[in-house]
Amino acid sequence: MIDTILQHKSIRKYKSKSIDDKILNNILEAATKASTTGNMQVYSIVVSKDETIKERLWESHFKQDMVKQAPVVLTFCADFNRFNKWCKQRNAEPGYDNFLSFYTASIDALLAAQNAAIAAEDNNLGICYLGTTTYMAKSIIEILELPNGVVPVTTLVLGYPDESPDLTDRLPLEGIVHNEKYSDYSVDDINRIYNEKESLSQTKELIEINKTENLAQIFTDKRYTKKDNIHFSNEFLNIIKEQGFMNNSD
């Protein structure tokens, strides 16, 4: 078990082999066993296998080929729609059209997603998360016909790996973990924590390809720029509002 977790690597190339329904059900079952706030289960999982739908999702997800290649795409959504409908049918007035409820539902969706990811890997499948889900929430809502009260928060592609990448590097544990309280980082701390990552041969290759001074600039100037972040922040905040989660006053 721990081995499945410790051996995790994101897979970006998939074989065309489909996933057996029994295995897929096992993965979805595992997803629903994750902790959920007050056992409300305020999330949904949309399972897309259809080529036409996957093609449209591929377009939304910045045309990353793995979305078309992988036989199954799971879109995890924060979902108060089902819960609200249940409340209204039971003469109970739901008050879940606010930011806290959206964030609570996001937590539910993300814990379920990680259970699905581990269950998939334990079944010898490869997985990859798509961070583009929040950037492109508007078009994903259209494609998957998500109603009011539902926002896509992350996507997993699943399939049989057609590549065998090395384990991804991680910062040393001391870079992530704080004892008792948060101990802020000195200049030396930062240098030490990032030293291994900066020394990797693939880091040096990346810097050459991207023509930057160093790895940090690849992030700030190429991959996750301020301009894009501001643009997608406003898009995503609009979506949260449009889907009915920003009524934060009486």
Place this chain on the structure above:
Amino acid sequence: MIDTILQHKSIRKYKSKSIDDKILNNILEAATKASTTGNMQVYSIVVSKDETIKERLWESHFKQDMVKQAPVVLTFCADFNRFNKWCKQRNAEPGYDNFLSFYTASIDALLAAQNAAIAAEDNNLGICYLGTTTYMAKSIIEILELPNGVVPVTTLVLGYPDESPDLTDRLPLEGIVHNEKYSDYSVDDINRIYNEKESLSQTKELIEINKTENLAQIFTDKRYTKKDNIHFSNEFLNIIKEQGFMNNSD
């Protein structure tokens, strides 16, 4: 592995027995293997064992006894502070003071948390998530001395179980999973999906204790009220802003 996931139950009573450092390290190591956006690892984990700090956290977390009982409390934080410091030391200008970056960092923190939860359970420990983390983010920030760029998003308590509850009920898979696209729920769908949960003997007991007409009203009128949700929505949005994540324009 799958068994660990399928057998998950939240534990709310703990023995005083401490957790071996080797096991705790194994759990933290597992946490850092979770997928993370662009391998930025924009989260931190604060490990609190000290009785005085746990007592203060217990006060923040609505005085839930398990916070004092459990030997270890893990606070998972969205954290761009470390990454920003690294960028600035490398002549790279970070643009991560916006809502999208906060949400991205939240995803990182939550996937890591779920890895930790599963790794803990696989080591025969019990776990429980504390949803009060977002409600009480301000006081947790004070207690754990979280700097700008860091927001607590969830908390796990870990320890050896001193109770053996039944598995928690879950909605049937068809209540959570949608095929290809979202299929919205009819009145009959809602009745069918919630039928098992509403028929449980513990549901009937809860209704009697709470003096409500049904289970849904326990949620709307007692546990997660509109008034509280609005209050905590505004508190949490303020915290996100105060910690430097709401600069969404140029």
